[in-house]
Amino acid sequence: MRKVICILATGLLFISVSCKGEKKDEAKPEAEKTTEKATTTDEKVKKVKFALTSKSDSDVTGNVVFVEKYGIVTMTALMEGLTPGKHAIHIHAKADCSSPDGKSTGGHWNPTAQPHGKWGAATGYHKGDIGNFDADDKGNGTITFQTDQWCIGCDDDTKNIIGKAIIVHQGTDDLTSQPSGAAGARVSCGGIIQ
Template sequence: MKKITQLALALTFIFAASCKEKKETPAAPEMEKETEMVTKTETAIKVKVILESKSDSKVTGNAVFTQVDGKVKMVAILEGLDKGTHAIHLHDKADCSAADGSSAGGHWNPTGQPHGKWGDSAGYHKGDIGNFEADDKGYATVNMTTDEWCIGCGDDTKDILGKSIIIHQGADDFTSQPSGNAGFRVSCGGIIK
């Protein structure tokens, strides 16, 4: 009987030991299966330019340059023009202090190309925007969008900050060097923040 008692005690001891609370190691947290999608959108950069009369003209207006997703859109609204074709260019300096607009310097041409029509394979200045038409009341709107400009990016071949926008009395012939023989500068505005 002594052996049965000892066996019963041993089994009770084993049973009791197995019933003790086990300390479980915490399971590793599951890796999240969803990946958070982040959509990067560029904040719009905008510069508004007031165009002042030059060369005794009455041409005024404004231009807005807006950069979004690597492209710059220009919208210029002008008044006081003679009916017909006029040239619009970007020039080297944001200085419109001279009465004839000459303080703005020549066409903005950071890549050393010949003067020409925008997009022409023979070459063109980054400031060679082109021609537009003014109506019989002297109003005109000019729109342009390009990835060849930027606003404040610091790339000397693309950055339009520190340049000026010039409206000319006549049309650009796209061949005369260095500026297209477009006539007097009748309006000027510096592209500055």
């Protein structure tokens, strides 16, 4: 009788250990699924970061970051070396900052052939008409701009900012003068390149 009890106890122990092993194997694929979901979510975020270099004998430099998340692009630009006061910032047509005056970038990025104006104006505006920002007494300026009318590397030529440039101007965009807002010299430039 003792032999039978020992055999049954050993069998139950074996079954118990086997079942625990199966539960561990089942848990492993679940953890892998969680990791895949996190990766998929991260792929929806696109980012481009680049430096701004001085143009037109200025000392204006800085950094720009574009982040696209769920169809919204946020631009954050930090600049230094500016004269205190208001300055214009635009997206220009070409990511070519090779000329000393920044004019190698061409005119404002305007893929929908609209007149220059204030962003969102019913009378029209360029997709590159970001607007004005303030530089403080030390010559530092910051601007954050957000829109669903841009994208980073998509197939829509009327929204894709890759291959364009950021230009910071010496003066203020009056938001009406054609075709550029009479914002003055191009004092800093950076190509939007992935």
